[in-house]
Amino acid sequence: MAETSLAQAFSESQTPESLPPKPYHAKRPHKKSRAGCQSCKARKVKCDEARPICRSCRLRKADCIYATPSKPQKCLDETPSSSSSDSVDDGPLTHIKSAASPTATKLASISSTSSVLCSTPILALAEKHSIQSPSIPAELLCCPMGIDEADMKALWFYATQTCTSFSTVADDGHKYIMRSLLVRYGPESPFLLDSIFALAGLHMQRLNQQFDAKRALSYRVKSLAGYRKAIEEAKPSDFPALVANSLLLTALSSEHFREADGKQLYILDWLVVWKGILLVMELVSKSTVVESGLNRLFFRPKSDVEKAAAYIPPHLLLLMSSISPSDAEYSLRETYHQTLKYLGSLYMDLAQGPSPMMSLRTITIFTFLPSLYIDAARMLQPRALVILAYFAAFFKLVQWSVWWLEGVGDRTMRDICLYLDAEWQPFLQVPCAALDAQDHAQLAKIILGDEDVALPLENFTGYGVQMGETVGCCEPLNAH
Known part of the structure; x- marks a missing residue:
């Protein structure tokens, strides 16, 4: 005799006569959703x-x-x-x-x-x-x-x-x-x-x-x-x-x-790509970003720019103070000073010891900078390019943590050092020297201008896995 499965035996035992009558329910009319999720x-x-x-x-x-x-x-x-x-x-x-x-x-x-x-x-x-x-x-x-x-x-x-x-x-x-x-x-x-x-x-x-x-x-x-x-x-x-x-x-x-x-000075086109993030955020509205759940991707570490002003390199402050009323960049003095405060925040982080926050702030720095500064750089204003070369030195400093930053700093510093004439070379000594740096320690000393400084440079490696406790120190991309 062939074996019968439990499911089959149960099905065969439930004859129409043995089953209780089913109550009648009128089917509620409804419109089917054929394009539902x-x-x-x-x-x-x-x-x-x-x-x-x-x-x-x-x-x-x-x-x-x-x-x-x-x-x-x-x-x-x-x-x-x-x-x-x-x-x-x-x-x-x-x-x-x-x-x-x-x-x-x-x-x-x-x-x-x-x-x-x-x-x-x-x-x-x-x-x-x-x-x-x-x-x-x-x-x-x-x-x-x-x-x-x-x-x-x-x-x-x-x-x-x-x-x-x-x-x-x-x-x-x-x-x-x-x-x-x-x-x-x-x-x-x-x-x-x-x-x-x-x-x-x-x-x-x-x-x-x-x-x-x-x-x-x-x-x-x-x-x-x-x-x-x-x-x-x-x-x-x-x-x-x-x-x-x-x-x-x-x-x-x-x-x-x-x-x-x-392309020479490609960094100027890259600035536009970063600026595009802000423009897209404005196009789609903050509520759309929040509702989509993508807002977490666009958080940046806060920066105390007023405190950071004390860390701006003196020779860059001298560069700004040399702008005369007849200079084409005279109207940009305040914009440059505000931009230098953000550069100072990177110097402050590095002087206090490199950290995951410094790396993140470096990567996202272009989303902080004044729009007028980005426009000035794209117009090839000399002082704007000098400042940009210093930001590039920090990009080189964190490139070992993020694969797609490789070469960004070196290419930018080299292009700017070659583009600006002899008048601006004294203000480019740090970026030009940074081109020859082959490791974190040497590059950090060049940026800070201190050969004797000792920094815990191991913090640069794998910064992404060390930031669990720093989420609360971030601000949204569209917050200024």
Whole structure:
């Protein structure tokens, strides 16, 4: 006699006669939500289709992902956690938390009722790159269709390596926000996905890993073209992606500093890229940034600029005091003095001992500087360029902590020292000497002008993992 499963035996025992009559309920008429988010569909509840986050997901603090006709997604059918105890912010990204990575066993248990399946190339990459750890970043379980193996390689590298390139706090919240860009905004804003591909490709090249240089260049071209178009169209649905992309571009555009035949004084164009962050923030409004949950990416350490004024190098103060009423830069005196206070804040940090905060303040310094100063530098005003050369010395000081800053300081100092004539060379002795520095200690002594200074320079290494206690010392990007 053939064996009968418990489920089959139970089913056969429940004849129509043995079952109690079912009560009749009239089916309530309702309009189906055919364009609802994936989370609502998985829970089989009506979605109000509000974008970028529907009401249900907002209330549940869940991941709200929409499938688009042009680029449908391949995702696991899963319901995000709504636990608030592990949240990283008060915005809609509070669902992002450091959960245990799914293993190969968990991947095998994907529900057969899921409307979409995990991408096979992702699984192949998992087997190839996870010899020591079989885990797969959760964000890689959702990816756009129509991408090839090179795209998959870029996605994999971004989710496992490059997403930490902007980390500034000890917890993983920042990293998970950067990872979430893949599934939250990439599919609906292709220019952001191109930027992610391009940045990952650039990162791999910097680490001497094999990646098609033509493909990397193609990503960059498509990213910039799509970004410009999105700004011109200014669609609200693209606003979160525009904000995130403005940050990615600061690293992506840094590659021009490392090109042998790069544009002279490229630093002036890079200033515009940093200024673009402020412009995009103004375009999309502060509330949009907060509601998108991306505001945590745009925090900077506060600086006591009045106290820092005492640390401004005397020869730079002399340079400013020499401006006569007939000088073309006379109207910029106050702007220059305010800019020098921010430079003084870096000197103050370095004199007191380099710290994670000094590194972060250095990286974000261009978002603090007066707009008139940036305009003066772009107009090639000599004193503005002299000050810029000193900021570049600090960029060289922290380049060992952030891969995309490599070469930014050296290229900028060299260009400015070559551009300005003999009249300004006495004020450029520090930047010119900094070009020859080969290590932290030597460079710090050159900047401070003290050969006997002893500084705990080990603080420069890995500053991103030492900043857990400093989050409260930051201010939002649009706060001045």
